[in-house]
Amino acid sequence: MPVNSIHWFRKGLRLHDNPALLEAIKGSDTLRCVYFLDPWFAGASNRGVNRWRFLLQCLEDLDSSLRKLNSRLFVIRGQPANIFPRLFKEWKVSRLTFECDSEPFGKERDAAIKKLASEAGVEVIGKISHTLYDLDRIVEQNGGQPPLTYKRFQTLVSGMEPPEPPLEPLTRELMGNCVTPVSENHREKYGVPLLDELGFDTETLPPTVWPGGESEALMRLERHLGPESSTAWQENFERPKMNSSPLLASPLGLSPYLRFGCLSCRLFYYKLTELYKKVKKNGSPSISLYDKLLWREFFYTAASNNPRFDRMEGNPICIRIPWDRNPEALAKWAEAKTGFPWIDAIMTQLRQEGWIHHLARHAVACFLTRGDLWISWEEGMKVFEELLLDADWSVNAGSWLCHSCSSFFQQFFHCYCPVGFGRRIDPNGDFIRRYLPVLQDFPAKFIYDPWNAPDDVQRAAKCVIGVDYPKPMVNHAEASRLNIERMRQIYQQLSRYRGLSLLATVPSNHMEVVGVNETQGAAAPPTRRRTRSGTSSHRVRREHPGSNGAKHHSARHRHTLSHRTSPYTTQSDLSDHAHEFAVPQQPGRLIWPVGGGTGKREREAEHNGCHGDDGPSSSS
């Protein structure tokens, strides 16, 4: 019986470090690599032209690499579930391989295909290679729940084995006797389509800033260790500086390649280690050096079992915020017409090139949501999904949850100023001039707030605000005042903290750090959940200055009492701050995200009279 394999490409558009692909050729007589241009996937995600162009370039590159192995890529139009059964028969398939998808919808799709395959007697092999780690294991290590803070995630990961080293790429030698039957009319039937064949208008297309494909990705990666290694060092290992971050697309940038899997994250991980050793000579890098990769991993983990990760409603980790519904304001933001040059320049860069710097992401995301417009992060996420090359479902939604302070316990007190933030990064405004030529002639003094420029300055710059460029759509001072207050109220309701403080209302990061108090021999806060696991962050040293132990103990104790704001605890100690707005709490109301409301205590609060918080309700 001949063995005929199909390798199904989805993400993971590469020949290097592709364990599932290597499984496909093991002892097999034929190999066919397929990619579905899947209307379900494509239609639902509504990607913009830049993403389509990137994808098609990836497929072209994959096809040309396969040609070198006497093979071809089979691009199939249609839905996998409809077409696989026919392929199984037609090609007498005995094995199907693919890279595992960690995302809920991907898992659902794969389960359906697995079922189809087993009905057709086809063996299915899935391998994890889109993420560094087996995400299920991380979740398992965390007691069955994905970690809710990045620090916690770091701690878990640092206690695990390092990621597996990347596998060798598929070569002719490895192919051995395995062949790909290619028909005469392959181009017609299975060729990679052109952009205009898919109905995109290619006339007005801006030049490619990010060329797709595995070859490009590997070239970029090589540059990291070549003559540009010092820049690579800066971009990868040094923390973003507020005042000198590169806002423009870098020839070293890799995020879109990781998203489409043109580059293996494990290969990148080990190249980073190599780079570190090359520059630092001795010592091995601490886990924080892999931050960029780990944030991605963190979001994949958080989303892995949460099909509503990209929504507010029904998403157990998302705080419900009464966002405004305002299509006009949303359109102004998406189309770079806010009247804030910093915001508009970023959105223009995003639309033209498909990528923006992460500080720029913070800026526009904050502006749309909790900073100025008070519009739902879901709307922003959809715009990014269309425009941003590296916007993977999990990572995109996760970042927006973070930026809008809807989850992962971000501080909400700090709104990026749409004027001051950009000015700090790029005082001269060159970035704005590049993307908004209409403001080109404004002096640096006014380029971030051109509406404040006197009339003669505006005339001299040949740009009158309100005529040639829009006036600012909001008063930032007023909007941020209102929004901060709303966030404060929302967080106070969540934590049942009734104090004045802006800071104490957010559960802080260290609440989730594991095992630290125990290892230091001090009493652990009594209400903490999940304080098991012996893994202590490698960044946390275990010894503790003995002489100060007692004092610190008491300080810690006070801390846990007066600021018990972790969502895993009920806020019951109200004596200090029982003052705010007088409405009795409704008994038995659940606290986000897990319950445990002590009805009795709350009823006591009602009986002793007045001061509750702003927003309990009987209708909830």
Place this chain on the structure above:
Amino acid sequence: MCESEEGAPSGGRTRNIGARAPAEATPINSESTPASLRHRMKRGQKRDDKVEEGGGSVSGPGPGAPEVCKRLRRADSEEQQQEDGEVDWGQLPEEILLQIFQYLPLLDRAFASQVCRGWNQAFHMPELWRCFEFELNQPASSYLKATHPDLIKQIIKRHSNHLQYVSFKVDSSTESAEAACDILSQLVNCSLKTLGLISTARPSFMELPKSHFISALTVVFVNSKSLSSLKIDDTPVDDPSLKVLVANNSDTLKLLKMSSCPHVSPAGILCVADQCHGLRELALNYHLLSDDLLLALSSERHVHLEHLRIDVVSENPGQQFHSIKKSSWDAMVRHSPKFNLVMYFFLYEDEFGPFFRDEVPVTHLYFGRSVSKEVLGRVGLTCPRLVELVVCANGLRPLDEELIRIAERCKQLSAIGLGECEVSCSAFVEFVKMCGGRLSQLSIMEEVLVPDNKYGLDDIHWEVSKHLGRVWFPDMMPTW
């Protein structure tokens, strides 16, 4: 697919309930319910669908009645057939029922009310209607659902005299603000203790005709007579309406929040302070703050003030602000030594001229926009009572000396948050060392800390943790 599940059908369902049995089955908005409850609701509805499909009668209990209730009802009708059927749930004493109902969300109470006459009566017990939050949202301007109009009608008809703690959550549409005023003006026979008008998005009360808003609000002022807490931020309330408030509620008023009410004058708020001697909490904008107001609040007849919140907001760049005499603040502190003074600054850098020149008893200080290094230096000199400091942004110069001075002089400081600022790692460690374990909240964006020859970013978390006596990390934003 998920949207349709969440949206239209359930909305249609609730309307249906309302139409079928308006008095018993109470439609309420599902949006404000916690996630777990919503799931329960959905399950309930699904179950109900099955019942209808199977031709079972649903005339008695309404749609979605919890399984438990159905089982009970069956037990009721089939009498002794159940083994442990001695407990007749229908005969529970009212007090116990009340206890149970208090723990149930309104929706579950509504379901339960359809079980039997006794439970239905319990549903309407006044104790369960003291507290209500009206959520007024329009589909065009909000993602959230609104309190059902039938429910509002029912409350006004049957329970308005029971209401004591009422709040209105209103979205950014004028229609919603109007709807809130309509309800307010019908609350003629109730005595509210608490009233809150809360804008959940862009403040919409401001868009109403002032007279319309005032007449609705004064209905409550005149009828209630015992208002204790009033939250009317971002509304067009004015001096004459405050006079009405004072005339009717001066003995009971304890809390008044009215930030950003542009139609109130310093004289208007002074009138409140002069006559409401029980006032313990007050929130207003800086333009209403005057020496006279502080003196009135520190008069002998006045109780100790607990909280005073002042928002200092710039309407347009370069605005001039008045200053408050040190002697007035001193009088306040003498009268209410423990009072909290919370100040939010939303100013341009060049508008800070009059602030932090003399000692000010501020306890919580929030700089919502850029604030200069110089002003932060003055904070260290003039704010000895400072407990919490939040700086969203300052210029490009590191805040080293300023922080150290604050650590030195502000002995109460226990919480600090820094956003777009810069501090050298050494100075930050020094700051933490000086404050030590009393720093219970330390929220610093990672980018704030500038590595120097003494500490890198990897050492600093340990160094700071050591001085705090607990594990600490800087705040991080995704670098993706």
